Amino acid sequence: MTILPHLLLTTVGVQALGLEGKDIVLAYGFGYGIDLVDHPIKLMLYLRKNGRKNEKNYHWRTPLQEPVALCWIIPLSLYLGTAVPVLFFASHFFLDYLVGYEKRPWYPFSTYSTEGFLTRFSDGAKEIWTCAICGVAILAMGVHQIAILGFL
């Protein structure tokens, strides 16, 4: 998915779990920031093959944002003593697997590739629905918090 749904879903998660301090940094890092590290790695390859032309099906993800990354993110979470990296990384690849382009979930240990799930629905519709649901959730939680503050 594009940047916006990731950003909104991460914000929903941060609000819903009431995260603070270091956990917020981890949440945005693994829920959203991983894209900013991952895609530039393959940017050179993309530009070399396609130039500035848009090629939607170009595989410009790396294993940093595939489920295989859980192999290092779960131990890292144990080391840090918080489940936030695992939860927000899972939310990140959940959104990515909603849209239909090629992904290699277990590379380099398996060459299996998939287009994700709910492939019969349009990617655009899924993005809009995700943004709408997350937007409503953020507003609802915001209003709820304002109401609590008002009563205090």
Added chain:
Amino acid sequence: MSKASDSILRIPIVVAHEKLGLSPNQISVFGFLLGLAAAGLTAAGLLHWGMIALGLSQIVDGVDGGVARRYNLQSKKGRLLEVVFDRLSELAILLALAFAGYATLMMAGLAFLSILLSTAVQPYSHFDPGFKRFIIYFGYAATILFHVPGFQIALGVIFLANLTAFAAGTVIADYRLQTEIDRQALIRRENERATGVPPQPDDPPSFLSKLFS
């Protein structure tokens, strides 16, 4: 250990094979037993002797590979045996450090898990951070000289270095695959152009490319 260590270990390599008649696999078994002895001594509270035995096992670990390379006795079985023995002796020393109270069991477990992960990806990435036992020696020095929890810190360094090696290894392997896929796609495109086959239609422009065009 690598070819660089062969010149340093030239004398033990020659003695082990030519004088004592040992094969690389026999030397690997001896090195593994020394590693287990190091773990046993450390767990028993004899830390100094444990570290000396660990250092000796590391030297022997370099000799087996050196013998294999010098006398052209390299084999797949030998390489596998060396990796298995290395991992088992690392597991033993990490557990020994936890048992003796120099590190937590959690930290020892995480360090070993990260070593296993970097070993698993190494055949694809050809990238090994190495230096695991050297970090343990630094931990030992820090514990003795500065009275800090040196082994706990050392295990943390081993954990983070190997975890990074695993993550970087998966990216390196994927980058290589993508480079090859792109190379073949360019060759195919050139062939299509040469034979006059009409090119595939391009994807429609994305929302972002429309926005910024």
